[in-house]
Amino acid sequence: MTEIEYEVREQDLIAFNEHQLEGTERLQKVMRRHQAIMPGIIVTVSLFLFFYFKDMLSAAYVGIIAVAWGIGVPHILRWSWRKQIRTTYSEEEKAAAVGRYTLRVDRDHLVEVTPKGESRIAWGDVLRVEVTKKYAFVFISLDSALIIPRATITRGNFKEFVIKADERIDKAA
Structure with a gap:
């Protein structure tokens, strides 16, 4: 025996709900979109600015925005989901x-x-x-x-x- x-x-309840969410196809699609696809599109715009207009400064700014998006937005989404999970449980x-x-x-x-x-x-x-x-x-x-x-x-x-x-x-x- x-x-x-x-x-x-309470943080363990939130962790369980996050564990459940991580396995869903919808959440994985949203995270992929914000970690790879959107930053990829923004980097493409940055490369266009660099090669077509020869504008190094604007291309650098747009590239920094792409990196910030790829890192920051998933963290913001997780924070938002945790906040929503907290509201689903009554006292x-x-x-x-x-x-x-x-x-x-x-x-x-x-x-x-x-x-x-x-x-x-x-x-x-x-x-x-x-x-x-x-x-x-x-x-x-x-x-x-x-x-x-x-x-x-x-x-x-x-x-x-x-x-x-x-x-x-x-x-x-």
């Missing part, structure tokens, strides 16, 4: 989601212990475990997951927990 204890913060939802959690791998269930009580999730209902550099997401449906931030784990072995959970999910499938 493997067990971990951790704390979920009650935030209060219900944040706090200390304990997850335990039992033979037939994933046991979640919260200050409000204990709940059991059958392994057949758990879809998968996705591990990133800072988080593990135990998906219980396509758009909801238990968020495990690595930085806030206070007790238990994270790697052992993920391995045991994966084993139980595979056996239940």
Whole structure:
């Protein structure tokens, strides 16, 4: 029986939503457009200014704008998405989601212990475990997951927990 204890913060809710967004084709298309396509068009204008009009100063300014666009706009878009994500959660939802959690791998269930009580999730209902550099997401449906931030784990072995959970999910499938 493997067990971990951790704390979920508001920033972890935002990280989960960002993780979900990063996988969408629409978001990838928007990011590609603003990281490569738009700066490429602006650089083309810069090259036109340089070669056709022999205007080095204007070409340099337009080139700097292209680089700034390619670097700055994706950061601004991420900031905007985070802001929108924050507004999707009411204060009650935030209060219900944040706090200390304990997850335990039992033979037939994933046991979640919260200050409000204990709940059991059958392994057949758990879809998968996705591990990133800072988080593990135990998906219980396509758009909801238990968020495990690595930085806030206070007790238990994270790697052992993920391995045991994966084993139980595979056996239940």
